[in-house]
Amino acid sequence: MMTSALLVSLTLAQSAPASDAVLEYSAPMAEEGAPDPASFEFTAFTAGQTVYMGVDEANLRASAAADGSVVRTLMLGTPVKVLKAGARAKVGDYVNTWYQVSAVDAKGAAPVTGWVFGNTLTPFRFEADLDGDGELEVATVVMSNEFKARVRVLEPNVKPPRRVSSVDVAVASTVYGGGQGGPVTVKLVPAKEAGVTLLRLDSAPERCGDFVTSYVSYTGANGKPGVLGRAKLALELGGLMDPPNESTFKVSFQAAAKRALVVRTNVEEEEEGKPQTVTEREVYQWKDGVFAQAKNVAKP
Structure with missing residues (x-):
């Protein structure tokens, strides 16, 4: 924690x-x-932008997929840096974009990289x-x-x-x-x-x-x-x-x-x-x- x-x-x-x-x-x-x-509209984040995890115990995944292996779980409010945007997709009831992001490890170690779905991110x-x-x-x-x-x-x-x-x-x-x-x-x-x-x-x-x-x-x-x-x-x-x-x-x-x-x-x-x-x-x-x-x- x-x-x-x-x-x-x-x-x-x-x-x-x-x-x-x-x-x-x-x-x-x-x-x-x-x-x-295809008719959904949502906020798009850009490479280099710092945003935050808007959900708690969020899964940072190794690939841009809902079943991708979990690299790390991130607490609500964790700052992440957007590296690049992936494909638009529908995950559960949400339509958004996958993003590759870099997050600071909870223990203060080197940043860890992975993928999160756009509906979990917020400015x-x-x-x-x-x-x-x-x-x-x-x-x-x-x-x-x-x-x-x-x-x-x-x-x-x-x-x-x-x-x-x-x-x-x-x-x-x-x-x-x-x-x-x-x-x-x-x-x-x-x-x-x-x-x-x-x-x-x-x-x-x-x-x-x-x-x-x-x-x-x-x-x-x-x-x-x-x-x-x-x-x-x-x-x-x-x-x-x-x-x-x-x-x-x-x-x-x-x-x-x-x-x-x-x-x-x-x-x-x-x-x-x-x-x-x-x-x-x-x-x-x-x-x-x-x-x-x-x-x-x-x-x-």
């Missing part, structure tokens, strides 16, 4: 994802059965004290076979296989009303901003249609270190850009009170062709890892 100290040493400056990093996995809706594998890796227990957890985001964004949080000082908690969140489709899956960007929201540390996932296709912002929390056992907590969907907000109809929102936090303030703006076209704008204000209070909509909350 990789120690937390070694895990930190592997992270270095690569822990924070690039500001323009995007992860996508999508396919059109099929009238019958599963969509054609998103975060290291932070997510549950306030004084220890650093590792969080990654990959796409599930149900076209959702899957957030995984690992407790480095807990032994496998029960050291990871995960939660799936919705992703806005790139094909308005006719597709599944889409792009997602992720950033860390620090406790000083929100009162608790959160992961914010934004899914907003370039073309008109639905978009969604989700906040994911990770809460432990009353701050007790070395105990696996639980990842939760803390808050989910949806919007629409379908001119002339629009539904947008702006989120701000009251860190001391652990509240989320949401201002929604809805623009609808009236029969006379003139737009009507309605603004609403919502307050959400933090409790047990979730922001629940509050009633009769005094204004700050």
Whole structure:
């Protein structure tokens, strides 16, 4: 098992994802059965790029095949360097590309080379004290076979296989009303901003249609270190850009009170062709890892 100290040493400056990093996995809706594998779209990684293992106990294989011999198992969050892309393939319910990668051995020895399937890789890796227990957890985001964004949080000082908690969140489709899956960007929201540390996932296709912002929390056992907590969907907000109809929102936090303030703006076209704008204000209070909509909350 990789120690937390070694895990930190592997992270270095690569822990924070690039500001323009995007992860996508999508396919059109099929009238019958599963969509054609050729119709899938997904993020492609390039030679020389450093990405991360988005699953725990991932198999690094000697060949680009699901039954290839296992060279090494890699823990969630392990950085790997892409050497080259292999063939597009369907493995289980996933369609993606095989990649030859170089990974740092858990014992700090020379890098080891092997093949991993693209659905196990991610540009998103975060290291932070997510549950306030004084220890650093590792969080990654990959796409599930149900076209959702899957957030995984690992407790480095807990032994496998029960050291990871995960939660799936919705992703806005790139094909308005006719597709599944889409792009997602992720950033860390620090406790000083929100009162608790959160992961914010934004899914907003370039073309008109639905978009969604989700906040994911990770809460432990009353701050007790070395105990696996639980990842939760803390808050989910949806919007629409379908001119002339629009539904947008702006989120701000009251860190001391652990509240989320949401201002929604809805623009609808009236029969006379003139737009009507309605603004609403919502307050959400933090409790047990979730922001629940509050009633009769005094204004700050």
